[in-house]
Amino acid sequence: MSGEPKQISCAEFQSHLSELIGSGADVSAHPHLQNCALCQALLADLQTIADAARQLFTNVEPPDDLWKQIESAIEKEENEEDKDTH
C-alpha cells in the first residue's frame, strides 16, 4: 500500500526544502508538489512571506534630537583629536 516507490514523504520533501529553495531551482516543479496540497500551501506561504518582506517594510523617521546627539559626539571626538595633535 505504499504507492509508487519513488514518492517521497512530506517530511522528506520538507527536510530538503531549504536546499531546494536556496539552490535557485524551480521548486514548484518538484514531483512531490504535484499531488501534495499541504506542501504546496507551505511553499506558497513561504513565498508570500518573502514577498511581503520586500514590499511591506517602510522606513521610519529617527527621533528629532538624534542629530543633536550625533553632532555633539562628533564635536567631542574632534576636540580630543585636537588635544592629541597639539
Added chain:
Amino acid sequence: MPQSEVPAHLADPAENESVTPQPPAEPVVRYAPASAPDPAEAEVLARAQAGDHHAFAQLYALHKRRIYSLCLRMVGNIAEAEDMTQEAFLQLHRKIATFRGDSAFSTWLHRLAINVVLMQLRKKGLNLISLDEAMEPTPEEGPGRSFGAPDLRLSGSIDRLALERAVADLPAGYRLIFILHDVEGYEHNEIATMLDCSIGNSKSQLHKARLKLRETLQAQGRTSAKETQS
C-alpha cells in the same frame, strides 16, 4: 504625531512612499539604483568629504531614515537603534574621506551601518549564528503538526504590523538573516561574509526564519479569527 518634514530638496526620492499598504511599484529599500547619482548629492558629498559640517548635516538628513530603519530592523528595539545610528554616522564622519566612489555612496553607507550593528552585537556577546537556533527541531516532527491543514494557509496578503511584530519576535540570528536577505536584498554569499558563516548556514537560517514567521502569523490569524467569531 506629525512626521517631521524633510525639505523637498533633501528628501530621498526612494523614500517618498506614503503609508499605503499597497505594494509599491518597486521594492522599498534595496541597493541604491545603478543609475547615476544625484548631482546635488554628489556635490554635498564632496563638501562633506572636505570637512564641511553643514554638508555632513545634509548627508545625515538624506540618509537618516534609511540607516535608522535598517538599525531598527536589525536590533529590534528603539533605544539600541538610536545608539547604532549614532555610531554609524560617527564612523561615517571618521571614514568619509576614504570613500572613493567605487560603489554608490548609499550602498557604501548601508554596508558601513550593517558592520557597525554587527560589531556592536558581537561586542555584547551575541552569537550571530547561534547553534541552538540552528539546531532547533523543525520539520522533522512531521507535516501534520508543523504545517497545518490548507485552511490555515496565509491568505496571500500579510498585514504589515503583524509581520513587523512577528519579525521583532524572531531570535536575533534568524532576524538578522531575514532582514539582510528578504528585506534589504543581500545575497547569501554577501551575508555569509558579513556574518562569518557558511553560505549553507545562511540559507538554512533564512528558511527557518521564514518557517517561524509562518507559524507566528498563522497563530495570530487563528487568534483574530476567534475574536471575530465571538
